[in-house]
Amino acid sequence: MNQDTIAAIATPTVPSAIGILRLSGPRAVEAASACFRPAAGNRLEDHPAHKLIYGSLLDAQGQVIDQILCTYSRGPYSYTGEDTAELQCHGSPMVLTLALEALFAQGARQAGPGEFTQRAFLNGRLDLAQAEAVADLLDARSREGARHAAGRLSGALSRRVGQIYSALVDVMAHFHAVLDYPDEDIDPFTLTKLEDDLSAQSRALQDLLATYQRGRRLNQGIRCALVGRPNAGKSSLLNALVGYDRAIVTDIPGTTRDTLEAEVELGGVPLRLIDTAGLQDSSDPIERLGVERSRQAMEEAELILVLWDSSVTATQEDGELLETALSLAPTILIHTKTDLPSAPVPFLNLSPLPPVVELSTKTGEGLADLEAAVANLFPKGSDSAYGELLSNARQAQAAQRALEGVERARQALEAGMTPDALLTDVEEALGALGELTGQSVGEDVTARIFQRFCVGK
Numbered sequence: 001m002n003q004d005t006i007a008a009i010a011t012p013t014v015p016s017a018i019g020i021l022r023l024s025g026p027r028a029v030e031a032a033s034a035c036f037r038p039a040a041g042n043r044l045e046d047h048p049a050h051k052l053i054y055g056s057l058l059d060a061q062g063q064v065i066d067q068i069l070c071t072y073s074r075g076p077y078s079y080t081g082e083d084t085a086e087l088q089c090h091g092s093p094m095v096l097t098l099a100l101e102a103l104f105a106q107g108a109r110q111a112g113p114g115e116f117t118q119r120a121f122l123n124g125r126l127d128l129a130q131a132e133a134v135a136d137l138l139d140a141r142s143r144e145g146a147r148h149a150a151g152r153l154s155g156a157l158s159r160r161v162g163q164i165y166s167a168l169v170d171v172m173a174h175f176h177a178v179l180d181y182p183d184e185d186i187d188p189f190t191l192t193k194l195e196d197d198l199s200a201q202s203r204a205l206q207d208l209l210a211t212y213q214r215g216r217r218l219n220q221g222i223r224c225a226l227v228g229r230p231n232a233g234k235s236s237l238l239n240a241l242v243g244y245d246r247a248i249v250t251d252i253p254g255t256t257r258d259t260l261e262a263e264v265e266l267g268g269v270p271l272r273l274i275d276t277a278g279l280q281d282s283s284d285p286i287e288r289l290g291v292e293r294s295r296q297a298m299e300e301a302e303l304i305l306v307l308w309d310s311s312v313t314a315t316q317e318d319g320e321l322l323e324t325a326l327s328l329a330p331t332i333l334i335h336t337k338t339d340l341p342s343a344p345v346p347f348l349n350l351s352p353l354p355p356v357v358e359l360s361t362k363t364g365e366g367l368a369d370l371e372a373a374v375a376n377l378f379p380k381g382s383d384s385a386y387g388e389l390l391s392n393a394r395q396a397q398a399a400q401r402a403l404e405g406v407e408r409a410r411q412a413l414e415a416g417m418t419p420d421a422l423l424t425d426v427e428e429a430l431g432a433l434g435e436l437t438g439q440s441v442g443e444d445v446t447a448r449i450f451q452r453f454c455v456g457k
């Protein structure tokens with residue numbers, strides 16, 4: 001049990017409607033109570049837990065800081081599992097600062113990043129996959145990403161992992177049953193059953209691992225490079241998609257010199273858009289470096305938008321660029337500036353043809369088609385329920401190790417090894433699954449995970 005009482009401002013410190021401070025630890029209720037005078041004239045503890053109580057927030061000198069709502073809960077019936085309290089103030093950064101100082105004066109100390117959620121984890125209120133889901137929910141970049149994080153927070157991934165875990169525990173129990181009678185030959189029926197069980201869990205782990213590609217994309221966004229000749233309209237498209245003038249646009253070819261990133265949700269897909277310098281041979285050293293970065297962005301991209309200015313005739317370079325893009329990643333060809341009179345469109349001698357979208361950022365025409373084309377390349381997939389996706393590399397690596405353990409055991413059994421030889425393999429798989437949910441991870445690992453959270457979470 002932690003003896004410290006921690007306090008933090010839990011909401012952004014910008015002028016806003018409401019601003020919340022929270023406290024957790026053995027002195028949480030006492031510290032809050034010392035700074036709060038209920039309108040009823042009595043003390044915070046005279047009111048029931050889990051209720052909002054109206055009253056005055058006071059500093060250490062008894063000066064009124066704000067009129068607020070206050071609530072407390074007693075461990076283990078709280079977010080952290082400890083005694084907690086909350087002060088819901090007017091969303092004034094200065095009020096929140098004064099209130100935090102008042103709580104420090106009562107013996108609370110500043111909470112570190114993620115320390116509330118870390119305590120919830122240490123007190124068994126959340127497992128590690130759920131705690132990570134809290135962070136994922138906060139930085140979700142798409143509706144879909146938020147829904148998956150919420151599902152993980154409710155325990156969807158933990159349950160899926162738990163099913164595999166308990167099936168493997170059953171397999172272990174079978175092994176042990178066989179080992180208890182070492183002199184008897186293992187009956188073929190038992191052997192087949194063990195093999196089948198291991199195969200089934202191997203498949204379950206493979207299915208789970210296959211969810212990581214989508215989970216990772218939902219979490220990190222799909223790297224999407226906008227490429228094309230100078231003046232094709234790349235920066236204009238980026239601006240149209242993000243909804244404000246993120247990038248400089250001029251009619252001078254070579255306006256964008258360096259790559260520039262912006263995040264958007266398009267067709268339900270979270271994209272990390274990368275605007276690039278227009279591709280052309282140049283003697284200008286700065287421009288040449290920019291073009292180098294454009295090529296690199298294209299090579300690292302998971303989706304490439306090739307832009308052709310439809311008001312000028314496409315060149316051989318345009319064609320070559322499209323072919324390069326297609327060889328690197330899923331590509332959409334975009335004919336820009338459709339509000340202008342169009343030049344003849346060249347015949348595309350490619351198979352398969354990439355999706356083609358015609359659009360104008362000036363009129364907005366065709367932007368919905370681009371959205372549809374992106375959604376089409378990255379379908380939502382109804383394969384897994386919300387939250388049943390692996391969402392980060394740590395989870396994927398743990399699942400991978402679990403799979404390797406199960407596969408080693410399965411192959412050894414097939415090769416005629418006796419069950420005792422497989423025990424360590426299955427144990428390793430169980431250990432790896434335990435890391436996923438945090439049953440079997442070191443404090444250093446969890447500390448690192450919570451360091452990435454924001455203060456007050």
Ligand SMILES: Nc1nc2c(c(=O)[nH]1)N(C=O)[C@@H](CNc1ccc(C(=O)N[C@@H](CCC(=O)O)C(=O)O)cc1)CN2
Binds near residue numbers: 078
């Ligand atoms: N104002 C406020 N809003 C918030 C939070 C918070 O701490 N404060 N949360 C936090 O980040 C999230 C909600 N999570 C919570 C999880 C558990 C409990 C809790 O008190 N659980 C007790 C009692 C449940 C009950 O009343 O039935 C329990 O589980 O025993 C509270 C919040 C999101 N919104």
Ligand SMILES: Nc1nc2c(ncn2[C@@H]2O[C@H](COP(=O)(O)OP(=O)(O)OP(=O)(O)O)[C@@H](O)[C@H]2O)c(=O)[nH]1
Binds near residue numbers: 250
């Ligand atoms: N009429 C029309 N003009 C457009 C459209 N999109 C872009 N333009 C114009 O085309 C010119 C170049 O646009 P940019 O978005 O800067 O082109 P870019 O591809 O980023 O160019 P570089 O940064 O030089 O590689 C600007 O004058 C834009 O206003 C469009 O849909 N219709």
Ligand SMILES: [Mg+2]
Binds near residue numbers: 276278
């Ligand atoms: Mg540009």
